[in-house]
Amino acid sequence: MMTQTATRPTSFHSGLLSDLPVREAVRMIRDHGYDMAELNAELLPWGPAHIGLDTPVSEIDALAGMGPYSALCIHHRDFGSRDADRRDAARLWGEAMMERAVDLGIPLVHVIPGEETTVTALHEELARAVEAAARRDLTLALEPIVGRQIGTWRTALEAIAAAPGLKINFDPSHLKPMGDDVAEAATRLVPHVVHMHLKDVTGTSETFRFVPIGTGEIDLASMFGALDAGGYAGPVSIEHESHWFVGDARSPSQVLKDGLADIRRLQQEARQAAVS
Numbered sequence: 316m317m318t319q320t321a322t323r324p325t326s327f328h329s330g331l332l333s334d335l336p337v338r339e340a341v342r343m344i345r346d347h348g349y350d351m352a353e354l355n356a357e358l359l360p361w362g363p364a365h366i367g368l369d370t371p372v373s374e375i376d377a378l379a380g381m382g383p384y385s386a387l388c389i390h391h392r393d394f395g396s397r398d399a400d401r402r403d404a405a406r407l408w409g410e411a412m413m414e415r416a417v418d419l420g421i422p423l424v425h426v427i428p429g430e431e432t433t434v435t436a437l438h439e440e441l442a443r444a445v446e447a448a449a450r451r452d453l454t455l456a457l458e459p460i461v462g463r464q465i466g467t468w469r470t471a472l473e474a475i476a477a478a479p480g481l482k483i484n485f486d487p488s489h490l491k492p493m494g495d496d497v498a499e500a501a502t503r504l505v506p507h508v509v510h511m512h513l514k515d516v517t518g519t520s521e522t523f524r525f526v527p528i529g530t531g532e533i534d535l536a537s538m539f540g541a542l543d544a545g546g547y548a549g550p551v552s553i554e555h556e557s558h559w560f561v562g563d564a565r566s567p568s569q570v571l572k573d574g575l576a577d578i579r580r581l582q583q584e585a586r587q588a589a590v591s
């Protein structure tokens with residue numbers, strides 16, 4: 316069994332800190348001991364994106380000197396839309412955001428399946444996005460999403476077959492409500508995983524709630540064991556959303572501290588299980 320737990324870099328998704336200027340958010344993440352930050356370019360229910368097409372060049376230049384970054388999150392609700400105009404607009408936005416990633420020195424961008432899509436359109440857009448990323452020396456990853464047309468390990472593998480070169484941002488909290496066994500999903504997808512979110516969940520695709528790590532329904536230690544067995548050595552990024560979904564009242568500073576401890580604890584549990 317391959318064990319990569321000691322070498323995985325730690326990261327934190329900046330979305331929780333959307334009320335802070337982006338440089339302050341990055342500084343806060345790094346000051347709490349994370350190896351990297353994951354920059355958010357998605358409009359979230361509780362706050363704005365940290366990076367957009369209107370972000371000044373001076374800000375991009377300053378941020379470029381504050382890395383490293385694990386990924387730029389370029390999620391768009393119309394990616395793969397069944398409406399051609401909306402689909403085209405999302406593609407143009409995504410490619411423009413890839414240029415932001417280049418300027419920031421971020422080698423990885425990840426996308427999600429949109430809200431009102433067709434499988435054919437999603438596969439075609441993913442193939443185009445893989446090519447657009449490759450032209451910029453970037454890697455493109457897909458994050459399967461609960462309730463969307465790509466939301467399980469099986470539909471993720473179908474997308475990879477349709478878009479050669481596509482990688483995966485592995486987020487177990489989206490796979491579990493869709494009925495996937497998360498350890499099996501990790502085993503199936505690990506050859507393609509280049510980035511992951513650590514997050515917990517309860518419920519089904521209709522009732523899901525993202526909850527504090529360790530209080531949900533995912534066997535996270537077994538998931539890490541499966542990732543270890545497959546040799547995954549990429550970033551582990553905390554994506555905290557339980558403040559929005561279940562009223563988690565911890566301060567951002569406490570969430571940052573707890574997240575780093577959760578990564579270390581779960582990886583240690585996976586190591587111990589592997590040798591027992």
